Amino acid sequence: MAPKMIFVANSRKEGNSTSKGPDNRFTGDVWLDSIFNDKQNTIANVTFSGLKEAYWFCWLTTNFVGARHTHEGGQLIKVLSGSGWVCDRGDKPKRLRVGDTVWCPPGTEHWHGADDESMMSHFVHAHGAVDWLEPVSDEDYKAKK
Template sequence: MPMSIIHNSLGTGKTASKAPSDRFTGDVWVDSAFSDGRRTVANVTFTPCARTNWHTHEDGQLLQITTGSGWVCDKGQEPRLVKAGDLVWCPPGTTHWHGAGAGCCMTHLAIGFGKAEWHQAVLDDEYSKGE
């Protein structure tokens, strides 16, 4: 199968939409580039303190932090600091969250593999363990 090129979609703002409040806390914008039912690619921008709910990806998720800094956290662990240039691999089936720190926005390129399953919101005291 030959390669595919997707022109002018990621980061253009033409596909950006506010993320749904049943999956995110705070103001989050998703600029979708690609989805085929098994893989999704999007730039996701989090305002300060905004974050995902707890969630899992059937076949894993890759995050590349492109601007700012924030937190990633596996269930049962402490939040870990990430900043522009970092790559994060979330293994298949791990329950985790990610989002911006209190002092700045964060954007990451998110590549999800397989079905995503969304869980409960990350509570403020869970989030603040990273601050």
């Protein structure tokens, strides 16, 4: 028998599903609004606050990004509001704007987050396990300039 679809009413879990992103994965104020999770999928709206300084590695910076990471089955990103950046390891960061959609293939080492002068909210669908790697260096973040 074929699997049945899963319908999540109002695209939200029961109750208040919004929580602060963990400090070991994000810099600055990051908020996660979980929509759906199972063993193979994580679907959420993620908002990077931007527009204020954050403490990171004993110096002040304006990075509002998640740590570099990979997804076992890839990750789909769609920017809902604000602007930001996405970057594969070794590449120059690419600007993200409202409506942009990014597919990160399985195993791609990447990071994404808000611009230093804007917040960014994006819808993400991650497939499989996430492997959190090292934080994005100030040098890597500033390579966008």
